[in-house]
Amino acid sequence: MSDLLADTNVALGVSGSIAAVKVVELAHELRRHGAAVRAVMTDAATGIVHPWAVEFATERDVVTEITGGVEHVELCGRDGWADVLLLAPATANTVGKxxxxxxxxxxxxxxxxxxxAGVPVxxxxxxxxPMYDHPGVLEAIDRVESWGVAFVDPRxxxxxxxxxxxxxxxTETARAAGDRPLAGRRVVVTSGATSEAVDDVRVLTNRASGRTGRAVARALHVCGAxxxxxxxxxxxxxxPESSELPYADVVDVESAAEMTDAAVEACADADALISAAAISDYTVEAAEGKIxxxxxxxxxxxxxTRKLLDTVRGEYPDLPLVGFKAESGGDDEALAGKARETLARADLAFVVANDAAVMGEAETRALIVRADEAREVAGEKLDLGLRIADELAxxxxGRA
Structure with a gap:
């Protein structure tokens, strides 16, 4: 898995919701992303999931009572162990208290x-x-949010x-615990394939899955954007990877023209654009009905079709733009050369270049190409996203 939570200590507070049955897998997921996890449980939570199961998932002792060892201070005090306190699940009772x-x-x-102590929560x-809609619960959530607590909205x-x-x-835990070098920035990301209608049924498209673009969007959110x-x-x-992504405001587009028009509109108040989409190079006049x-x-x-990056550059001469370049076959030197052609044409900050063979795959290998250097990034697409977020930050x- 990615290093999204590398070197992060997560105190996991578990309350007495039936959703506590999911805490074992949640602890595993936090650890798969690099976190160390120590759990704290209410008495009600222990009646739903046994502390031994949580101990197994975290590989650490579980706090089920506060003793003379002042476990709360040792975990969450000013010099405590935790980098972030994650309350999952949090009941109406717990939020109100x-x-x-x-x-x-x-x-x-x-x-x-x-x-x-100023530890992120x-x-x-x-x-x-009905409990979630109770005015007292909603008021409690608003009050706690006003103190800087990040809420992950329920489904x-x-x-x-x-x-x-x-x-x-x-994702929200990583955002809360991280440095957030992109805090206050708004970034537009294009992702996935576009489709050109041939008739009411058929389209021209490509094999892009959108995994890379979604990973970039997620990484940018973690970094505060x-x-x-x-x-x-x-x-x-x-x-969760469709029209409602928890880490981005989604604009649903289909064709290259729709994506380009949406990019021009979205960039009006943006700090940067990252175009990771595999946008159709050609379109066709659609037939009426079905052929x-x-x-x-x-x-x-x-x-x-119009080149999205060139169109946005024409509208916003000073906006930092990042492009992607996919090529089939060839060595790194040839790939970097093609990327630099795009870099120069649209006056880009940098280009992410990769072999087209990684389309749809979970793992990737790419080059971060600037005018004077090309650096390799290999691993999960989320790791590439984090690297791109760092480069953009x-x-x-530097421009500021």
């Missing part, structure tokens, strides 16, 4: 200590929907405010 500074469970005592609520399904996905929780993601939600795999199937040959007249800091 935290808002009122009531400390009658190990979890609420750790929360009060963390808030007083992330809260993932889970409860029945409203089947009359329940279900705990957020592990992806969303891990506000992210606008332009992609075709219908081709993004469904679930009948048959053995007859069919000729399509293809027309070049340095670029923006």
């Amino acid at each position: 935290i808002a009122a500074a009531v400390d009658d469970t190990p979890v609420t005592t750790c929360a009060t200590t963390a808030l007083g 992330v809260c993932a609520p889970a409860m029945h929907e 409203i399904e089947e009359g329940k405010a279900k705990i957020a996905t592990e992806t969303a929780i891990v 506000d992210v606008t993601l332009l992609h075709d939600a219908s081709r993004a795999g469904g679930g 009948r199937s048959g053995a007859e040959s069919l000729t399509l007249d293809l027309t070049p 340095s670029e923006l800091a």
